[in-house]
Amino acid sequence: MKNNSFFSSAFSTARLFFAVNVLAGIGFNIGVVGVGWFIIASTGSNQLLGLYGALSLISAFITLAAAGAVMDKYAPLTLFRFCCAGQTGIFFLTALLSYFQLPARWLIYALAVFNMPLMVLFSVVARRAVASIWNNTSFTRGNAVLEITLQIGAMCAAVLTGVLYRFFGFSLLMGLAGALCLAAALLLVKWPILMTNEAPHSAPFSEELRAGWVYLVQHKNALFYGLLAFIPTVIISASNTVIPGYVEQSLGKDALTYGLGDMWFAAGALLAGLLGTRYERLQTRVLLGLFGGVMACLGVLWLGRHTGLFYGMVFALGIGLAQLRILLNTLFMKKADSAYLGRSLSLLMAVSIGFQALLSYGVGGWMDKHGAASGFVWLLSLNVIGLILLGLARSPNNAGEKTSAAK
DSSP states (O other), X not given: OHHHHHHHHHHHHHHHHHHHHHHHHHXXXXXXXXXXXXXXXXHOOHHHHHHXXXXXXXXXXXXXXXXXXXXXXXXXXXXXXXXXXXXXHHHHHHHHHHHTTOOHHHHHHHHHHHHHHHHHHHHHHHHHHHHHHSOGGGHHHHHXXXXXXXXXXXXXXXXXXXXXXXXXXXXHHHHHHHHHHHHHHHHGGGOOTTOSOSSOOOXXXXXXXXXXXXXXXXXXXHHHHHHHHTHHHHHHHHHHHHHHHIIIIISOOOHHHHHHHHHHHHHHHHHHHHHHTTOOSOOHHHHHHHHHHHHHHHHHHHHOOOHHHHHHHHHHHHHHHHHHHHHHHHHHHHHSOGGGHHHHHHHHXXXXXXXXXXXXXXXXXXXXXXXXXXXXXXHHHHHHHHHHHHHHHTOHHHHTOOOOOOO
């Protein structure tokens, strides 16, 4: 009976992990997609969208850099609850301010400061929870399940944003996002007590933060694979700056086309998640092929100006980028010491967020000067950075490095 109870509890944990991530994912993604289109529709400025992205990412960078000290100190359950409750308040307040017609620019700046930090913190906690629920031999399966939840959330959010924004406006859209995050927070009340840390840390804040940085500096193999694992996420983040202007200015379409494009991307990524559990042996040629496919799709989008082509390429990008994210995160989890996984994820994402902030602002200004489609050139360059990091990670000087805890 005890064994049956244990397996039932573990299964319940996996199911709740799935449900919470789907509900929160829909809410968070409505925020990303809806705010992006709100900026373009209300101001028509790619540069303002880029500024919003940069401010969002700077605030996220500060949040993640600080969170690195507590990521391995508190259970994922505690951090999940904090993120869902906080995002619920932000979305409901945004809906209220929008309803009373607060000037668009002030609303945009407020969202830039408060919206993104909780979203990226939630994503780091979810990745760490994978390591708590699935063991070392099942990281690929766990990362694939997480990718499936991410893309179900993104797909539903894209459809809801396209329809609700067009027919009911921004206020109702933000109200729905808040309601979904609230539902995720309430669902967390039923979470089993399986998400506690094995060895809680009690060191001071500054020592915890320093220990995370020291570990990464001393273990180059984990560092390069960790940076590489965030390249697909950086590309996806930068595309949130590129695609709204591309849809409106290059394709001449509206929010519905933008939402459907996001839906096709999510459908491709969902397919990648379903196939992700089949990849137990990770080989360099698979990663090189995926990077090459992503670059080809971005090149076609840069040169093409057809709606059907846009849908096809974003679907293919969804497959390629999601599969890269699954495989690269699995590689990183296998390389990193479990005692430093939370801090490593948080600190590496902070580095990637800082890079995204600079990239986001630069892309917006570039598109205003050189045309909306030219933003895809920047995304192509990110793939080149990914290939360089892959070469460094697999270098003989780093490949044999042990990833035991830093002293």
